[in-house]
Amino acid sequence: MTATLIDGKAFAAALRARLAEEVAGLAGRGLVPGLSVVLVGEDPASQVYVRSKERMAAEAGMVSIAHRLPAETAQDDLLALIRTLNAEPTVHGILVQLPLPAGLDAQAVVLAIDPAKDVDGLHPINAGNLASGVPALVPCTPSGCMMMLRDRLGDLSGANAVVVGRSNLMGKPMAQLLLAANCTVTVAHSRTRDLPAVCRSADILVAAVGRPRMIGADWIKPGATVIDVGINRLPPEPGADKGKLVGDVDFEAAKEVAGAITPVPGGVGPMTIACLLDNTVEAACRANGISRG
Ligand SMILES: Nc1nc2c(c(=O)[nH]1)N[C@@H](CN(C=O)c1ccc(C(=O)N[C@@H](CCC(=O)O)C(=O)O)cc1)CN2
Numbered sequence: 226m227t228a229t230l231i232d233g234k235a236f237a238a239a240l241r242a243r244l245a246e247e248v249a250g251l252a253g254r255g256l257v258p259g260l261s262v263v264l265v266g267e268d269p270a271s272q273v274y275v276r277s278k279e280r281m282a283a284e285a286g287m288v289s290i291a292h293r294l295p296a297e298t299a300q301d302d303l304l305a306l307i308r309t310l311n312a313e314p315t316v317h318g319i320l321v322q323l324p325l326p327a328g329l330d331a332q333a334v335v336l337a338i339d340p341a342k343d344v345d346g347l348h349p350i351n352a353g354n355l356a357s358g359v360p361a362l363v364p365c366t367p368s369g370c371m372m373m374l375r376d377r378l379g380d381l382s383g384a385n386a387v388v389v390g391r392s393n394l395m396g397k398p399m400a401q402l403l404l405a406a407n408c409t410v411t412v413a414h415s416r417t418r419d420l421p422a423v424c425r426s427a428d429i430l431v432a433a434v435g436r437p438r439m440i441g442a443d444w445i446k447p448g449a450t451v452i453d454v455g456i457n458r459l460p461p462e463p464g465a466d467k468g469k470l471v472g473d474v475d476f477e478a479a480k481e482v483a484g485a486i487t488p489v490p491g492g493v494g495p496m497t498i499a500c501l502l503d504n505t506v507e508a509a510c511r512a513n514g515i516s517r518g
Pocket residue numbers: 273274320321322323324345365366456470489490491492493494495496497498
């Protein structure tokens with residue numbers, strides 16, 4: 226069997242194009258969605274992601290402002306910036322790029338963001354609303370995974386879904402979204418007994434562990450839909466300046482067993498930024514009492 230490729234890059238481009246049209250319509254009504262991205266420190270991958278967020282927000286017609294702070298920034302100064310952005314009416318979405326440099330408390334920073342502007346969906350109010358089935362700003366990566374799953378499979382009701390990983394950014398909200406879609410959900414992690422067997426029970430397997438190519442072909446039920454959230458940079462080959470980017474799934478082996486699979490790169494990653502733009506439009510509309518079509 227050779228799996229169908231789920232093309233996240235194309236899916237994300239289509240979503241961004243639809244958002245650009247929606248934003249143009251809102252601008253005609255005097256509302257320009259505004260996104261503020263806060264980057265602390267010089268982590269090279271984070272710098273790339275923040276530049277992409279700025280560029281794609283601008284391409285969709287939004288106002289996007291990145292705040293770049295030195296790695297030595299004090300917690301209080303970071304919190305003061307968040308409070309300023311919370312109070313700024315032209316800013317509808319705020320996110321702090323993760324991970325933060327050592328010494329900064331990410332949880333306290335997330336707690337300081339106005340939940341109505343929390344376009345990463347990480348504030349406990351949004352996490353609690355998601356878990357309670359109340360409309361919430363939903364974390365971007367799981368949201369993107371759900372869009373691709375729905376597009377591929379339609380109704381997910383009754384499917385056995387296994388999420389490997391239990392982070393606040395990915396594993397936990399992913400499990401909540403799958404549950405809300407009537408899947409039977411298992412959240413597996415580093416302490417799970419017989420992880421390969423648990424993964425083999427999945428009709429939908431979502432890998433979000435951050436361990437390169439950990440999930441091999443013999444962990445996958447034939448025909449399963451595999452969503453690979455991992456973005457792992459391998460050490461560079463001799464003579465190369467950058468290592469290859471791989472997922473948590475051994476793609477070459479897995480594609481012979483799975484029914485459908487997301488590649489890395491070009492799968493889940495691009496959906497993260499497209500869903501961030503979607504959340505920013507959502508936050509702007511809610512703040513202005515506009516219901517989206
Ligand atoms: N505050 C947040 N921090 C982080 C998040 C997040 O959602 N909110 N997610 C990741 C990083 N991230 C966005 O912030 C992100 C990661 C990957 C991609 C992406 O498009 N990846 C490409 C490959 C890019 C490359 O070549 O390096 C792909 O998979 O095709 C976009 C956004 C952690 N931090």
